[in-house]
Amino acid sequence: MTTNTWSQETYLRAYRFAAAAHQGQRVPGTDFPYLMHFSFVAMEVMAALWAEPEHDGDLAVQCALLHDVIEDTPVTYEQVAQEFGAAVADGVRALSKDSALPKAEAMADSLRRIRQQPDEVWMVKLADRINNLQRPPEYWTREKIYAYQAEAEKILEALGASSPFLSARLREKIDAYAAFAVGR
Numbered sequence: 001m002t003t004n005t006w007s008q009e010t011y012l013r014a015y016r017f018a019a020a021a022h023q024g025q026r027v028p029g030t031d032f033p034y035l036m037h038f039s040f041v042a043m044e045v046m047a048a049l050w051a052e053p054e055h056d057g058d059l060a061v062q063c064a065l066l067h068d069v070i071e072d073t074p075v076t077y078e079q080v081a082q083e084f085g086a087a088v089a090d091g092v093r094a095l096s097k098d099s100a101l102p103k104a105e106a107m108a109d110s111l112r113r114i115r116q117q118p119d120e121v122w123m124v125k126l127a128d129r130i131n132n133l134q135r136p137p138e139y140w141t142r143e144k145i146y147a148y149q150a151e152a153e154k155i156l157e158a159l160g161a162s163s164p165f166l167s168a169r170l171r172e173k174i175d176a177y178a179a180f181a182v183g184r
Contacts, residue, residue, distance in 0.1 A: 005049050005057030011042070014065040017083060021073040029137030034072075037131060038065050044127035044166065051165040060120035063091040067124050071096035091121040095128070107151060111158045122162035126170050129155050133173040135180060142184040149177045 018038050025034035042064040049057045062084055069075040070092050081089035094113040097106040114125050129152050136145055152174045160167040 005053050005055060006046065006061040007058060010058045011061055011065070014062040014084065014088075015039075015042075018065045018069055021069045021075045025072065029139075034068075038068060040131045041065075041067060041124065041127045044130050044169065045123055048123055048127070048163050048165040048169075052163055055123065055163075056118065056120050059087055059091065059118065060123050062088045063095065063121055063124045064127060066092045067095045067128060071099075087118075091117050091124070094121055095124060107154070111155065115158065119162035122159040123166055125155060125159055126163060126166040130166065130170050130173050133170075133177050140184070142181040145177070145181040145184065149174060152177070 015035075019035045022034040022038070026032060027034055027037050042061055045060050045064040046057075049055055049060060066080060066084070066088065069080065070077055077089050077093050080092050094117045095110070097110050099106075101109055111125075114121055133149075133152060136148065140148075152170065156167060156170050156174065160170070
């Protein structure tokens with residue numbers, strides 16, 4: 001019998017912290033509160049942990065819930081480290097794009113930094129892109145949709161070895177995503 005490799009208390013602490021940090025933010029292109037995004041990313045990670053229990057579940061779940069707090073809120077690396085420890089803060093920092101870099105270089109830099117982290121951080125990036133491969137905003141062009149799909153391919157290629165479960169899920173999402181470009 002497989003058991004959870006993450007604790008509910010750790011989940012709740014990280015969830016509350018992320019919800020407070022992202023308070024008032026919306027999922028881009030929707031009226032949904034941003035907490036839905038990081039909840040869905042954590043759900044993908046937890047499903048993978050059920051299938052692949054050899055991973056450090058607490059690290060993976062905390063990073064999933066907190067993955068955007070440094071990039072998208074005033075929360076600092078130091079605050080995350082103080083509250084959740086250096087391993088979680090290092091993972092969240094690696095998952096955060098460097099805003100000082102040109103957009104074209106930011107993803108490659110982030111993937112390089114993620115690859116220096118434990119597999120659990122890699123899993124979060126896979127889960128993040130799985131969640132982001134939903135219907136794109138109506139204002140996205142066909143070219144933007146194809147570019148986002150191509151970027152997802154790069155993520156899968158760079159990080160897919162960390163989780164067969166999430167790699168298969170991401171492959172399905174990538175393959176289905178091209179349908180959103182039809183008619184644009």
